[in-house]
Amino acid sequence: MAFVTALTVLLAATGSSATPFNRRATDGLNIRAVAAGKQYFGSATDNGELSNSAYLSGLSNTADFGQITPGNSMKWDSIEPSRGSFSYSGGDTIQQLAVKNGQKLRCHTLVWHSQLPNWVSNGGFDNATLISVMKNHITNEMTHYKGKCFHWDVVNEALNEDGTFRSSVFYNTIGPAFIPIAFATAASVDPDAKLYYNDYNTENAGSKSTGAQNIVKLIKQYGAKIDGVGFQSHFIVGSTPSQSAQVSNMNAFVSLGVEVAITELDIRTNTPATSSAVAQQAKDYAATIGACKAVAKCVGVTIWDYTDKYSWIPGVFSGQGSALPWDDNLNKKTDIYNAILNAWGSAPTGGATSSAASSATVAPPASTSAVRSTTTSAAPAATSSAAGPVVAKWGQCGGVNWNGGTVCESGSSCTKFNDYYSQCI
Numbered sequence: 451m452a453f454v455t456a457l458t459v460l461l462a463a464t465g466s467s468a469t470p471f472n473r474r475a476t477d478g479l480n481i482r483a484v485a486a487g488k489q490y491f492g493s494a495t496d497n498g499e500l501s502n503s504a505y506l507s508g509l510s511n512t513a514d515f516g517q518i519t520p521g522n523s524m525k526w527d528s529i530e531p532s533r534g535s536f537s538y539s540g541g542d543t544i545q546q547l548a549v550k551n552g553q554k555l556r557c558h559t560l561v562w563h564s565q566l567p568n569w570v571s572n573g574g575f576d577n578a579t580l581i582s583v584m585k586n587h588i589t590n591e592m593t594h595y596k597g598k599c600f601h602w603d604v605v606n607e608a609l610n611e612d613g614t615f616r617s618s619v620f621y622n623t624i625g626p627a628f629i630p631i632a633f634a635t636a637a638s639v640d641p642d643a644k645l646y647y648n649d650y651n652t653e654n655a656g657s658k659s660t661g662a663q664n665i666v667k668l669i670k671q672y673g674a675k676i677d678g679v680g681f682q683s684h685f686i687v688g689s690t691p692s693q694s695a696q697v698s699n700m701n702a703f704v705s706l707g708v709e710v711a712i713t714e715l716d717i718r719t720n721t722p723a724t725s726s727a728v729a730q731q732a733k734d735y736a737a738t739i740g741a742c743k744a745v746a747k748c749v750g751v752t753i754w755d756y757t758d759k760y761s762w763i764p765g766v767f768s769g770q771g772s773a774l775p776w777d778d779n780l781n782k783k784t785d786i787y788n789a790i791l792n793a794w795g796s797a798p799t800g801g802a803t804s805s806a807a808s809s810a811t812v813a814p815p816a817s818t819s820a821v822r823s824t825t826t827s828a829a830p831a832a833t834s835s836a837a838g839p840v841v842a843k844w845g846q847c848g849g850v851n852w853n854g855g856t857v858c859e860s861g862s863s864c865t866k867f868n869d870y871y872s873q874c875i
């Protein structure tokens with residue numbers, strides 16, 4: 451006992467973020483998030499990083515991280531690098547880690563213009579064939595991970611900054627219908643997974659946020675299911691939207707009948723970070739966490755990896771970085787870490803008040819591994835017709851190349867969709 455106490459004190463004194471093997475962690479980022487009524491605080495990760503045992507230990511600490519997201523290994527170029535050839539080893543490693551740790555798994559991402567293999571982006575497929583390729587990809591991947599992903603980012607980044615649709619092989623070939631088709635396909639494969647649209651620069655009111663709200667409406671008009679909208683939140687120190695701006699923006703989405711989540715949070719600055727930048731960064735993190743805390747339908751926050759050592763920022767934004775709560779040496783940045791902790795609110799007292807608190811060092815049985823949310827999302831809008839065949843008002847296919855498994859083909863001259871024949875007349 452004396453040894454245990456001494457070890458605990460030693461670790462606390464050295465500032466180690468590791469949890470001793472026989473000490474139950476009673477506080478952490480995830481514990482505070484759950485105490486604030488959220489489902490998780492989580493981190494992205496990637497396969498190469500997992501061979502770093504210190505990193506893995508930090509990632510596996512469920513006091514801090516109740517959810518993990520694969521940063522790359524579930525993307526199209528990793529999963530289906532050539533047509534019909536599926537490779538799940540990288541994704542499986544992260545999925546199995548989540549099971550081992552008793553963490554939720556956010557799965558990212560099915561349909562995205564980036565990290566898309568050449569055979570898709572330059573395949574020259576016609577409308578019907580690309581729809582079939584996209585459906586096949588979604589169906590195969592989601593079947594493989596059925597019951598294991600509590601969230602899926604179904605479509606990622608479909609918008610330009612002005613809120614119009616981004617040029618991509620999916621949009622250019624299929625039209626806007628690629629989005630509801632993707633969601634309808636996803637819902638048919640794993641009806642229990644929460645299906646998300648995910649984008650950046652949508653965290654504030656403006657054209658792009660309005661465009662994302664229109665995507666929610668579009669999916670619902672089609673009669674397909676969308677459960678949530680993810681705000682990536684790749685912010686810049688000093689330019690992070692205020693807490694109130696983020697709250698009011700989130701509420702605009704919630705009023706459409708979806709939940710929301712902060713899915714890829716990092717807040718970058720010029721490197722090396724100055725002390726004033728760090729002070730501002732702590733405020734920016736607090737504003738963002740505070741926004742999620744204030745919106746009941748904001749289910750959780752994911753940081754886009756937890757340490758600067760493995761952040762994607764320096765590789766993409768030259769001269770910038772220092773965006774995460776742990777530094778290059780895996781040391782906690784106390785100011786940032788505490789800002790997040792405090793923004794969630796106080797620590798649970800009087801023993802475990804949440805599942806996260808009670809299981810911080812012990813993984814639950816495998817049967818709870820997928821850790822589905824027990825919170826139900828708002829009922830879909832009354833106009834949604836999720837049940838039955840997917841036939842919508844949108845069937846009037848004059849304006850768009852409607853197809854979705856029905857038949858309004860590109861270039862069709864039909865103006866009306868006939869439900870009975872499921873074709874344009």
Ligand SMILES: O[C@@H]1[C@@H](O)[C@H](O[C@@H]2CO[C@@H](O[C@@H]3CO[C@@H](O)[C@H](O)[C@H]3O)[C@H](O)[C@H]2O)OC[C@H]1O
Nearest residue numbers: 496521522558606607648650682684714754762
């Ligand atoms: O060489 C590549 C390397 O460039 C690639 O980097 C990843 C790029 O995607 C990053 O995640 C995205 C960041 O923000 C949003 O736009 C997206 O939703 C995210 O998916 C990821 O963190 C980087 O690692 O990785 C694979 C290498 O082969």
